[in-house]
Amino acid sequence: MGRTAREKAFRWGTATAAALAMAVTMAPMSYAGVADEPPPQRVGGAPKIPQGAVRAADPAAGQALDLSVVLEPRDPAALNRFLAEVSDPGSPNYRKYLGTGEFAGRFGASPQTVAQVRAELAARGLEVGTLEPDGLTMPVHATVGKAAEAFATDFDGYRLEDGGTGFTNTRAPRFAGEIADDVRAVVGLSTLARYVPRNSGTKGPARLQTAPDGARQPRLTGTTGTMCADIKNLYGTASDGYPAAYDKQDYWSARSLAAAYNMADQPNVQTGTTVAVYSLENYDLRDISSYQACHGTKASVSSVRVNGGPSEPSGIDTGVGMETALDVQTVIGLAPQAKVLVYQGENTWDDATAVLRRIVTDNRAKVVSISWGLCEANTPAEVMDAENLLYQQAAAQGQTVVAASGDSGSTGCYNPYYDAPNADRLVTDWPSSSPYVLGVGGTTMRGAVTGQTTWNGSGGGVSQRARLASGSFQNRTGTGYANVCAAGSGETCRQVPDVSAVGDPATGYPVAFGRTSTGGQYWHIIGGTSGAAPVWAALMAQADQDLACQANGTVGHAHHALYRLPATAFRDVTTGNNNLTESGNRSGQYLAGTGYDLATGLGTPNGREIVKGLCAAVPRSAASTFNALTPTRVLDTRYGLGRAGTSPVAGNGTVKLKVTGAGGVPATGVTAVVVNVTAASPTATGHLIAYPNGATRPQSSNMNWLKGEIIPNLVTVPVGKDGSVILFNASSGTVHFVADVAGYYSTEAGGGTYLPKSPSRVLDTRNAIGVSTRTPVAGRGTVSLKVAGAGGVPAAGATAVVLNITATAPASTGHLIAYPNGATRTESSNINWLKGQTRPNMVVLPIGTDGKVNLFNAGYGTVHFVADVAGYFTADTTGSSFHTAGPSRLLDTRYALGTARNTPVPGGATLVLNVDDGHTLAKAKAVVLNVTVTAPTSSGFLTVWPDGTALPNASSVNWVKGQTVANLVTVPVVNGKIDFRPNAGSVHVIADLFGYYM
Numbered sequence: 001m002g003r004t005a006r007e008k009a010f011r012w013g014t015a016t017a018a019a020l021a022m023a024v025t026m027a028p029m030s031y032a033g034v035a036d037e038p039p040p041q042r043v044g045g046a047p048k049i050p051q052g053a054v055r056a057a058d059p060a061a062g063q064a065l066d067l068s069v070v071l072e073p074r075d076p077a078a079l080n081r082f083l084a085e086v087s088d089p090g091s092p093n094y095r096k097y098l099g100t101g102e103f104a105g106r107f108g109a110s111p112q113t114v115a116q117v118r119a120e121l122a123a124r125g126l127e128v129g130t131l132e133p134d135g136l137t138m139p140v141h142a143t144v145g146k147a148a149e150a151f152a153t154d155f156d157g158y159r160l161e162d163g164g165t166g167f168t169n170t171r172a173p174r175f176a177g178e179i180a181d182d183v184r185a186v187v188g189l190s191t192l193a194r195y196v197p198r199n200s201g202t203k204g205p206a207r208l209q210t211a212p213d214g215a216r217q218p219r220l221t222g223t224t225g226t227m228c229a230d231i232k233n234l235y236g237t238a239s240d241g242y243p244a245a246y247d248k249q250d251y252w253s254a255r256s257l258a259a260a261y262n263m264a265d266q267p268n269v270q271t272g273t274t275v276a277v278y279s280l281e282n283y284d285l286r287d288i289s290s291y292q293a294c295h296g297t298k299a300s301v302s303s304v305r306v307n308g309g310p311s312e313p314s315g316i317d318t319g320v321g322m323e324t325a326l327d328v329q330t331v332i333g334l335a336p337q338a339k340v341l342v343y344q345g346e347n348t349w350d351d352a353t354a355v356l357r358r359i360v361t362d363n364r365a366k367v368v369s370i371s372w373g374l375c376e377a378n379t380p381a382e383v384m385d386a387e388n389l390l391y392q393q394a395a396a397q398g399q400t401v402v403a404a405s406g407d408s409g410s411t412g413c414y415n416p417y418y419d420a421p422n423a424d425r426l427v428t429d430w431p432s433s434s435p436y437v438l439g440v441g442g443t444t445m446r447g448a449v450t451g452q453t454t455w456n457g458s459g460g461g462v463s464q465r466a467r468l469a470s471g472s473f474q475n476r477t478g479t480g481y482a483n484v485c486a487a488g489s490g491e492t493c494r495q496v497p498d499v500s501a502v503g504d505p506a507t508g509y510p511v512a513f514g515r516t517s518t519g520g521q522y523w524h525i526i527g528g529t530s531g532a533a534p535v536w537a538a539l540m541a542q543a544d545q546d547l548a549c550q551a552n553g554t555v556g557h558a559h560h561a562l563y564r565l566p567a568t569a570f571r572d573v574t575t576g577n578n579n580l581t582e583s584g585n586r587s588g589q590y591l592a593g594t595g596y597d598l599a600t601g602l603g604t605p606n607g608r609e610i611v612k613g614l615c616a617a618v619p620r621s622a623a624s625t626f627n628a629l630t631p632t633r634v635l636d637t638r639y640g641l642g643r644a645g646t647s648p649v650a651g652n653g654t655v656k657l658k659v660t661g662a663g664g665v666p667a668t669g670v671t672a673v674v675v676n677v678t679a680a681s682p683t684a685t686g687h688l689i690a691y692p693n694g695a696t697r698p699q700s701s702n703m704n705w706l707k708g709e710i711i712p713n714l715v716t717v718p719v720g721k722d723g724s725v726i727l728f729n730a731s732s733g734t735v736h737f738v739a740d741v742a743g744y745y746s747t748e749a750g751g752g753t754y755l756p757k758s759p760s761r762v763l764d765t766r767n768a769i770g771v772s773t774r775t776p777v778a779g780r781g782t783v784s785l786k787v788a789g790a791g792g793v794p795a796a797g798a799t800a801v802v803l804n805i806t807a808t809a810p811a812s813t814g815h816l817i818a819y820p821n822g823a824t825r826t827e828s829s830n831i832n833w834l835k836g837q838t839r840p841n842m843v844v845l846p847i848g849t850d851g852k853v854n855l856f857n858a859g860y861g862t863v864h865f866v867a868d869v870a871g872y873f874t875a876d877t878t879g880s881s882f883h884t885a886g887p888s889r890l891l892d893t894r895y896a897l898g899t900a901r902n903t904p905v906p907g908g909a910t911l912v913l914n915v916d917d918g919h920t921l922a923k924a925k926a927v928v929l930n931v932t933v934t935a936p937t938s939s940g941f942l943t944v945w946p947d948g949t950a951l952p953n954a955s956s957v958n959w960v961k962g963q964t965v966a967n968l969v970t971v972p973v974v975n976g977k978i979d980f981r982p983n984a985g986s987v988h989v990i991a992d993l994f995g996y997y998m
Contacts, residue, residue, distance in 0.1 A: 038177025040152075044185050045381030047168045050193045051413060052161030059155050059167040061145030066307075066350050067188040069138045070386040071109035071117060072181070079107045083395050083436075087557040089564065095556060097398035099694035099721075100363040101133065107396070108135015113182045120176055124150035133361040134393060136184070137386075147189060151175075158192055162415075166191035184389065185382035188350035193379070195280055195352055195372040197323035198404035198429075200457055200505050200528035223896065224264045225295030225336055227253040227510065231523055235510065249446050251510050251525045252502055254295060254333025257535070260449045261501070261571075263334055263607035266542050272337035272699065273544040273554070275537055276365035278355060280347035280372055282314040283324035290512040290521040291329045297336040298895070301328060304362070306345040306355045316514030316522055325513040326526050327371050327534045334538035337545060337897075341365055349383050356387055360394045366544050366554040366696065368394065369537035370403040370431060371530030375412030376464055379430045384465060391436035395557035400540045404529035405432040405439040405497040406459025409580035410589045410598070424581045426461055426484070426589065428496045433463040435472075436557055438540075439496040440533045441600050442503015443573055454576025454592040454599045455504040459496065459529055461590060461598055466494035473559040478598035480590045498559065500573060500600040501532035539607055547888055547993070548615035548920040555614050562602065565613040567595070570603035623881035623998075624671040625751025626873050628743040628800035628846040630819060631676065631828035632663035635727075635739035638680065648681065648734035649727070655737055656693060660723030663741035669748040670719050672884050672995060674844055676830055677727065678712040678738040679705045686731020687966075688713075691887055693720030697728060700887035700992035702930050704964040707733070710832040712815075714742070714842040714968040716928050716994045718884035740828035742844050743800070745882045745995075752799045753879030754997050756871040756926035756972035758945050759804065759954030760791035763855075763867035766808075776809065776862035777855070783865055784821055788851025791869030800873040801847055802970055805855065806840040806866040806958050807833050814859015816841075821848030825856060835861070838939075838958045842870070842968040868954035870970050871926065880925045880997035890915060890929070891980075891991035904986040907940060911989065912947055916976025924973050924996040931980075931991050932966040933957050938985030944969050947977035961985070968994075 073079050085093040098106065109117075114131055118138065121128045125146050129139035144155050144167075151173035159165050168190035175183055227247070235245045247253050248260075258264035288301050303309075314321030328340050341364060345355035352372075359368055376384070394401050406429030408414040413427055432439030441458035445451065461480075467487045468474055474495055485493035502508065505527025514522040544554045555561070577588045578599040590598035635642035635657050637649060642657055649655055659675070661667040679688060687704040691697055695718075703713035717725050729735050745751070763770035763785050765777060770785055777783055787803075789795035807816055816831040823846075833839045845853055857863050873879065891898035891913050893905060898913050905911045915921045933942055941955035959965045971978050980989050 040174045041177055041180030042172040042174050043180055043183045044172045044385065046172060047170060047190060048378060048380055049158065049168070050160060050378045053158040053192065056157045056159040056165055058157045059144045061143060063144045065142045065144060065147050065188060067140040067142060067147070067186055068350055068353060068386065069117065069121065069140055069186050070184045070389065071113060071136045071138070072184050073107045073136065073389070074110045075107065079392060083392060083557065087395060087560045089561050095398065097556060098396045100397070103393045103396055104133060104135025109182065116179050117182060120179060121150070126150055132357060134357060134390065136389060137357060151186070160192065168192045185385040187353050187382050187386050188348070190349060190380050193374060194347045194349070195374055198371050198373055198407050198528050198530035199323050199326055199526050200407045223336070224255050224258045225297045225333060226255045228294040231294050231510070234523060245525060250506070251508055252445070253510060257502065258334055260445070261535070261605045261607045262609065263539060263542060263605070266545065272339060273367060273541045274339040274341060274365040275331050275335070275367045275369060275541050276359045277324065277327045277331065277340055277342045278359065278368060278370040278372060279324045279342050279344045280310065280352055280355065281320045281324060282310050282312060282344065283321035283342065284314050284515070286515060287321070287325045287512045287521070288328055292332060295333060297332050299332045299336055300339045301342065303342045303344055304358065306343060306358045307351055309344045310346050322511070322513050322526065323371055323530060326509060326511050326531055327369055329511055330509055330531060330534035331369060331538045331541070334535060335541040338538070338541045349380060353383060353386050356390050360390045360397070360399065363397050363399065366399055367537050367540045368399055368401045369534045370401065371533050373404060373406055373429045373431060375406065375408070375427045376430050376433060377413050377425070377427045384430055387431060388434050388436070391431070391434050395436045398554045398556035400438065400555050400558055401436065402438045402440060402533050402537045402540065403432040404459070404533040405429055405441045407457040407528045408459060409457050409578035410461045411581050412459055414581055428461045428463050429459045432459065433466055433494055433496050435466050435468060435494050438536060438558060439498050439601070440529055440536050441497030441500040442529045442532050443500050443600060443604060444504035445502050445507055449571050449604065452571065452573055452604060454573055454578055456576065456578055456580050457528070458500065458503055458578040458599055460578050461496060463494040463496065467491045468494055473563045475563065476596050478590060478596055479593055480598055495598060497601040498562065499536060499570070499602050500604050501535040503527055503529045503532045536605070539605055539610060542607065543611045543614045546611050546615045547885065558614060561614050565610065569606050569609040569613050571606055572603040573600040622671055622747045623883060624745035624747055625753055625881055626743055626745055626800065627751045628844060628873065629664040629741060630823050630846065631740045631742050631826050633738070633740050633828050634659065634663040635737060637736045642739070648736045649729045650734055651684065651729060651732045653729050655727040656724050657727060657739060658724045659719060659741065665741060665744045666746065667723070669746045670723065670744050671747060672716055672718045672745040672882070673725065673741060674743040675715050675717065676712055676740045676742055676828065677702065677715050678710065678829060678832060679703060680710050680736040680738060682707055682709060682731065682733055682735040684731045684733025686729060686733065686735065689728040689730050690715045690717045691726055692718040693722055693724035693726050695720065698887040700889050700930065701730070701932060701966065703966045704932060712829060712832050712841055713966055714844070716968065752873030752875055753877055753881055754871055754873055754926065755879040756970065756997065757792040757869055758949050758972060759868045759870055759943070759952045759956070761866070761868050761953050762787060762791040763865060765864045766866070770867070776864045777857045778862055779812070779857060779860040781857050783855045784852050785855060785867065786852050787847060787869065793869060793872045795851070797874050797876070798847055798872040799875050800844060801853065802870040802872065803843045804840060804868045804870055804954070804956055804967070804969070805831065805843050806838065806955060807831050808838040808864045808866065808958070810835055810837065810859060810861060810863040812859050812861025814857060814861065814863060817856040817858050818843045818845050819854055820846040821850055821852035821854050823848065825854070829858070833863070838960065840955065840958045840967050842970070866955070882995055882997055884995050885920065885993055888993045889990070890993050891989060893988045904935065904988045905980065905982055906986045907982050907984040909981065911980040912977050913980065913991065914977050915973060921996055922976070924998050926970055926972045926997040927978065927993060928995040929969045929971065929991045929993055930966055931957055931969045931989065932964065933959055933987045933989055934964040936961055936963065936985055936987040940982055940984035940987070942987070942989065943981050944971050945979055946972040946974040947979050948974040951981065
């Protein structure tokens with residue numbers, strides 16, 4: 001049955017699983033007409049005319065319109081239920097997010113609904129495009145005249161109080177009764193008003209005559225940058241009528257703000273996350289380069305232009321690009337390891353919604369920063385309805401959306417540049433008032449965090465649209481709360497902001513924006529809640545970079561977890577108010593006070609405590625035990641095994657490999673697989689990234705190759721929800737992948753636990769260790785190696801052994817096949833080599849009944865084998881269970897990640913890596929690392945061993961000068977640390993975590 005326009009506009013909200021019955025979904029009205037022919041219904045609320053707008057010329061009938069018809073989810077109640085569970089720390093489904101592209105299949109409109117709506121729109125003469133990836137949005141092209149006829153509405157033109165002009169439909173669009181209930185909104189019928197950047201004020205411009213781009217040395221990746229002296233001196237010099245400005249008094253540099261908010265120098269930072277910056281303007285990358293050069297950061301910043309992107313050029317004269325510069329630079333300054341994607345579109349309602357849709361459906365960024373908004377009273381209802389669905393999708397996918405709460409205090413429609421009627425009307429800002437968006441207010445802070453107070457421009461108050469179940473995340477009300485959203489029994493209105501950060505332009509953010517005529521760079525001090533929002537976006541990125549969150553799911557829709565954190569996680573703001581207007585009838589509205597309030601929310605961040613709280617709320621990954629398998633080939637792209645077709649994997653292409661149910665791996669209960677992957681016939685230099693299907697591709701690597709090489713490496717990789725893993729060809733050329741499964745980790749009973757050992761050499765055919773003579777292994781020859789009772793492996797009770805095997809001095813091309821003695825030799829390979837090469841690889845294999853394993857030289861020339869024991873598995877419970885984690889980068893000496901300097905490790909020197917992050921790895925007994933060495937200045941080898949123990953006579957990675965080589969290493973952890981030592985020359989070392997034993 002049909003709903004009234006008002007009911008359709010107010011039926012969304014959020015709920016907890018326990019209070020799902022109180023979710024904000026209005027019941028449909030009954031209709032007394034003919035049941036099989038319901039009358040046409042209008043969809044959405046009445047059009048909004050901004051305050052102060054006056055009638056002007058109507059639009060021409062032939063004027064083009066690009067519209068979005070947004071459909072209802074197929075089961076809104078199921079969507080609400082899923083969102084409640086996935087964001088509730090008390091739910092067993094906490095942070096079990098949907099993967100990219102899964103939302104449409106699960107919650108998008110049904111194919112029947114799509115077909116019916118498409119047919120009606122086409123019948124009305126409208127051009128209907130392809131359904132968007134969200135499964136809910138149908139792009140429609142029309143003219144004003146066609147739209148008026150199709151939707152039974154007129155269009156009126158208006159002149160706005162700021163001098164702009166636009167038009168809007170006079171009535172909500174009408175649909176046939178059979179489909180009206182399936183349509184949520186039509187976006188793009190109105191061009192009145194638009195989103196406004198939420199920055200405020202500037203001290204400057206301070207002028208630098210020569211651009212500093214590239215003039216300074218990069219500092220540590222993951223370490224908060226320090227503002228360069230020349231810009232700090234520039235601010236400290238009065239010029240052009242602007243007084244001198246000083247850090248912590250008149251502005252907050254990135255390092256000073258990070259220190260005040262306990263966000264500086266994030267310890268044990270893992271692989272960086274990606275932050276999407278929402279932008280409705282162009283910007284100049286040279287501004288970003290100047291900022292990075294000054295602060296020594298090297299963050300990746302790139303753009304995604306939606307529908308062609310914005311057309312208005314950026315520049316100091318127009319101010320276009322200032323907002324984006326502020327957002328990007330604030331994120332870089334506080335989360336320097338994050339990548340930044342700037343999504344850009346024209347500032348129209350349809351394009352503004354399209355930009356958000358692209359951010360969400362791409363799902364490339366797990367944190368989204370929005371510094372554009374408009375008061376609820378002036379934002380079209382259809383825009384809010386459409387965008388709220390996208391915010392729900394973001395929450396379902398584990399994306400955290402952060403938005404500025406506005407710069408007009410409690411009176412969100414107030415504009416200081418013109419005298420609008422009802423300027424003191426209490427109203428909140430959209431999109432910060434969405435229940436799925438973290439709304440960020442503003443403070444004034446000078447000297448120290450203890451002196452902070454409310455900035456009177458801090459947007460806050462009570463939403464007139466969004467309602468929450470009383471048991472939802474916002475289980476408290478701020479002073480001055482009123483039921484302005486007509487909440488029913490068991491409901492409350494959404495309150496804004498949730499949190500705060502510096503917003504006052506008098507204590508704002510240093511921003512590089514605009515170029516001088518001679519190529520110099522202008523620097524400003526900018527404030528507003530659009531500076532505060534990216535502060536919290538950077539903090540959420542820091543949380544996502546924390547190993548605990550990386551191992552068990554990103555922060556996502558953080559409201560439920562944030563509101564449960566102890567008060568010590570926030571710096572409460574207890575003074576000031578957000579009354580910006582001069583009207584006295586609401587003086588002081590709203591007042592800051594102890595605890596949550598409608599001026600600053602929960603307060604400003606105590607960053608490290610918030611990260612700890614958000615990530616500690618995540619349970620550890622399931623404890624698993626190991627099941628060794630005789631190596632079995634499950635993938636060979638050369639022959640179409642495990643993948644359709646025999647073509648190589650394209651550059652930057654992927655192979656989705658179903659590992660459960662294949663090669664002896666069971667169909668259920670599997671948490672990770674151990675696979676030996678070989679890259680063959682690569683046409684360009686590159687590397688492999690292996691990761692679970694459904695996860696965001698990490699920055700880790702598993703092996704590196706040169707053009708034409710055959711390179712193997714053992715890979716331990718978590719399994720996706722569907723039992724698949726992804727093998728990504730990170731190169732510009734093609735490559736063939738071969739994969740042999742060697743074992744799996746499972747939560748089912750019957751597997752082995754692990755006992756790590758400091759590396760111990762048990763075989764070296766060069767020196768008659770483990771064999772009787774110093775002779776190489778003959779072509780097609782076998783070494784039968786006794787491992788039971790050797791290298792710390794007990795004489796009885798071990799089921800599988802972990803060996804690091806090196807092939808050296810081969811007389812011809814060949815490969816190694818390792819298998820348990822007594823078993824039939826397989827065709828799977830463990831190491832591939834060319835004549836004269838030295839190649840290492842880790843091997844995990846079952847032990848034969850006589851305690852031996854066989855190493856077969858599948859080449860026709862001789863070769864020497866060296867083997868070091870790294871640990872063993874036993875069928876009893878005396879060992880440790882495996883937990884999946886990452887993939888996460890723990891160490892990269894090229895960028896000072898995990899170490900104090902961005903310099904190579906000298907031969908004979910020991911690099912100590914602290915892996916104790918205080919929670920996830922605090923009690924780890926061993927870690928599984930993929931260790932890569934690159935840019936060695938001479939041939940040599942690397943030894944990885946537990947800290948606090950003697951340097952063993954063993955190697956983990958071997959190389960020749962200039963080579964990049966990777967190898968999987970399982971190493972015990974002592975004192976929370978592990979050690980790395982090259983024997984000669986110097987070399988950069990990279991280590992990626994794939995799991996740990998506890």
